[in-house]
Amino acid sequence: MLTPLLFVCPICACPATRETLPLCQGCAKALIPCPELCPGCGRADCLRPGCRKLIFNPMASLRKRHALWLSIGRTHETLKRWKKIPSRGLDRLLFLNPGPKARLEGFGDACFVPIPQNPWRSWRLGRNPAEDISGFAARLSGGTVHRILEWVNHSGPQARLPRAERECQERTFRLRAGERLLDPSRTYIVTDDFTTTGKTLEAAADSLRAKGAKRVESLVLGYRPYLRQNLKILTAGE
Numbered sequence: 001m002l003t004p005l006l007f008v009c010p011i012c013a014c015p016a017t018r019e020t021l022p023l024c025q026g027c028a029k030a031l032i033p034c035p036e037l038c039p040g041c042g043r044a045d046c047l048r049p050g051c052r053k054l055i056f057n058p059m060a061s062l063r064k065r066h067a068l069w070l071s072i073g074r075t076h077e078t079l080k081r082w083k084k085i086p087s088r089g090l091d092r093l094l095f096l097n098p099g100p101k102a103r104l105e106g107f108g109d110a111c112f113v114p115i116p117q118n119p120w121r122s123w124r125l126g127r128n129p130a131e132d133i134s135g136f137a138a139r140l141s142g143g144t145v146h147r148i149l150e151w152v153n154h155s156g157p158q159a160r161l162p163r164a165e166r167e168c169q170e171r172t173f174r175l176r177a178g179e180r181l182l183d184p185s186r187t188y189i190v191t192d193d194f195t196t197t198g199k200t201l202e203a204a205a206d207s208l209r210a211k212g213a214k215r216v217e218s219l220v221l222g223y224r225p226y227l228r229q230n231l232k233i234l235t236a237g238e
């Protein structure tokens, strides 16, 4: 029997339970783990053998793409809540419960490279969620966090731009001054809070590869599918 508390779930305003703080039991149960993403195109509903990007581009920037949660509906609200107001309860639900924990532990001894924060975002949050995600992943997997990337051209908060513009816009990264060449024998995992198109992650991966990294993967907290059809396929089995 779960213990109802006087606290109210920030997502749905139902009473929170001690075991799932700060969420209610319903919202905690509603969290949807993200299925494997196609390493070619980054979509969750791609049929791998037919993926054009895989067929024509075996040397894609990212060898694998990982996402902990499928960022739709209540899950998206919960992830946004963690991003804005992190808490131990949400840390536990999103990173330390058996499901996400096992996935993070599976990374082994990797180098986690957070996507650097854009200035507008740091002003608003005062921290970089990508660094927090890297931190959890490194702690659980025995890996290390490397804050080695910086933006080359930054032109404003990406989330506010229309999709077409977001995709056209050139976004590149470079290694911070003073960073040495990367170790080709290590796995580098670029991390960010959310991904939709994967373009930012690809740009970061390209800059690591240009500096000697051979194996680059990506990890995000939430994968946001943007096509209705994509969403339908993903929720069909529920």
Ligand SMILES: [Zn+2]
Pocket (backbone or CB within 6 Å): 009, 010, 011, 012, 013, 014, 023, 024, 025, 026, 027, 028
């Ligand atoms: Zn709730």
Ligand SMILES: [Zn+2]
Pocket (backbone or CB within 6 Å): 038, 039, 040, 041, 042, 043, 046, 047, 048, 051, 052, 053, 054
């Ligand atoms: Zn694909």
